[in-house]
Amino acid sequence: xxxxxxxxxxxxxxxxxxxxxxxxxxxxxxxxxxxxxxxxxxxxxxxxxxxxxxxxxxxxxxxxxxxxxxxxxxxxxxxxxxxxxxxxxxxxxxxxxxxxxxxxxxxxxxx
Amino acid sequence: xxxxxxxxxxxxxxxxxxxxxxxxxxxxxxxxxxxxxxxxxxxxxxxxxxxxxxxxxxxxxxxxxxxxxxxxxxxxxxxxxxxxxxxxxxxxxxxxxxxxxxxxxxxxxxx
Numbered sequence: 001x002x003x004x005x006x007x008x009x010x011x012x013x014x015x016x017x018x019x020x021x022x023x024x025x026x027x028x029x030x031x032x033x034x035x036x037x038x039x040x041x042x043x044x045x046x047x048x049x050x051x052x053x054x055x056x057x058x059x060x061x062x063x064x065x066x067x068x069x070x071x072x073x074x075x076x077x078x079x080x081x082x083x084x085x086x087x088x089x090x091x092x093x094x095x096x097x098x099x100x101x102x103x104x105x106x107x108x109x110x111x
Numbered sequence: 112x113x114x115x116x117x118x119x120x121x122x123x124x125x126x127x128x129x130x131x132x133x134x135x136x137x138x139x140x141x142x143x144x145x146x147x148x149x150x151x152x153x154x155x156x157x158x159x160x161x162x163x164x165x166x167x168x169x170x171x172x173x174x175x176x177x178x179x180x181x182x183x184x185x186x187x188x189x190x191x192x193x194x195x196x197x198x199x200x201x202x203x204x205x206x207x208x209x210x211x212x213x214x215x216x217x218x219x220x221x222x
Contacts, residue, residue: 008151043201043213099211103153
């Protein structure tokens, strides 16, 4: 089993719809979680951190479920510009500064 | 704005060549990383450095070495390039809070 797993997609979603995807992690001691966004042929950029209590940033909501060991990202009222690959990142905190990256979920928003 | 700059966007090298990939950051970050990204595999850590002249192996260090003589610069060296090192190489830097800032990436093709 991979340490961090994501559905590769692509998720094809009409503009304006709500879409959610999950990321599972294997190390139950993991402490920090992040969602990054990567546009085609560009570098990853931090979208949001994921806190235990969940957090929201505009149309984006991130949740952490420790019992089931997954994090989720919900995008409401999706825009064409949301089309990208979303990378889940976990810091297991048992090694020095090492982040574990998921392979990403590709999202395509259609007009 | 944090700026992480990689010396080349695209490189084509021959098998057996020694290849240098340079990365410079302007935010005085302690930590710097080299990743490679391949389809379906996500980002895999090659090496990281948490201080000048300090380096630690990541998950896939074989065939690579690194150099960090100055805090702002972290170089990745392919000692003898092989075709299986064709990939996208991403440099990142981070402060101790571990959010990673990436360079624009170098797409290396070894022929």
